[in-house]
Amino acid sequence: RKEVEQDPGPFNVPEGATVAFNCTYSNSASQSFFWYRQDCRKEPKLLMSVYSSGNEDGRFTAQLNRASQYISLLIRDSKLSDSATYLCVVNIDDSSYKLIFGSGTRLLVRP
Amino acid sequence: DTAVSQTPKYLVTQMGNDKSIKCEQNLGHDTMYWYKQDSKKFLKIMFSYNNKELIINETVPNRFSPKSPDKAHLNLHINSLELGDSAVYFCASSQLADRTDTQYFGPGTRLTVL
Numbered sequence: 001r002k003e004v005e006q007d008p009g010p011f012n013v014p015e016g017a018t019v020a021f022n023c024t025y026s027n028s029a030s031q032s033f034f035w036y037r038q039d040c041r042k043e044p045k046l047l048m049s050v051y052s053s054g055n056e057d058g059r060f061t062a063q064l065n066r067a068s069q070y071i072s073l074l075i076r077d078s079k080l081s082d083s084a085t086y087l088c089v090v091n092i093d094d095s096s097y098k099l100i101f102g103s104g105t106r107l108l109v110r111p
Numbered sequence: 112d113t114a115v116s117q118t119p120k121y122l123v124t125q126m127g128n129d130k131s132i133k134c135e136q137n138l139g140h141d142t143m144y145w146y147k148q149d150s151k152k153f154l155k156i157m158f159s160y161n162n163k164e165l166i167i168n169e170t171v172p173n174r175f176s177p178k179s180p181d182k183a184h185l186n187l188h189i190n191s192l193e194l195g196d197s198a199v200y201f202c203a204s205s206q207l208a209d210r211t212d213t214q215y216f217g218p219g220t221r222l223t224v225l
């Protein structure tokens with residue numbers, strides 16, 4: 001079983017739509033959780049951290065369910081510029097800060 | 112004023128050659144990383160250095176040797192290149208001492224082995 005699993009997509013949605021991505025992780029001792037965004041042929045960039053109580057940043061909402069080992073990202077009012085690959089990322093070892101990346105979920109927002 | 116820079120951006124070489132990729136960060140971070148992203152887009156940690164000391168060393172062939180001359184630089188030397196080494200290699204940095212979460216990535220080096 002992969003340490004971090006995501007649906008690869010692509011998710012093809014119209015502008016203005018709401019879209020949700022899910023991610024599961026296998027290591028119950030995982031410490032911290034993130035969503036990164038990667039544009040085509042570019043480097044990954046942090047989108048947001050995911051906190052236990054859930055957190056929101058503008059149109060983006062992240063949720064964590066430790067019991068089910070599940071993380072989600074909700075994007076409201078999708079923009080064309082949201083088209084990218086969204087990487088679910090888990091830190092399984094706080095002392096060395098080793099990040100495990102999912103293979104990403106591709107989002108295409110069409111006009 | 113690029114935060115994390117890598118050179119070269121593209122590298123095309125023959126099997127069996129030895130090559131190096133350089134990475135520099137000007138963020139004042141204490142920790143640097145090398146990642147490999149293969150054709151299936153999996154981004155996987157290879158090495159990490161904290162204050163020039165190796166702290167993560169994943170199962171990587173010993174043909175790969177990282178070198179950190181100082182906190183701001185982490186280079187990657189690859190001996191006897193193989194076809195399977197073709198990938199995008201990303202350098203990243205973070206401030207581990209501050210327990211901050213963000214890793215900043217360089218633009219990547221696209222390595223093609225022929």
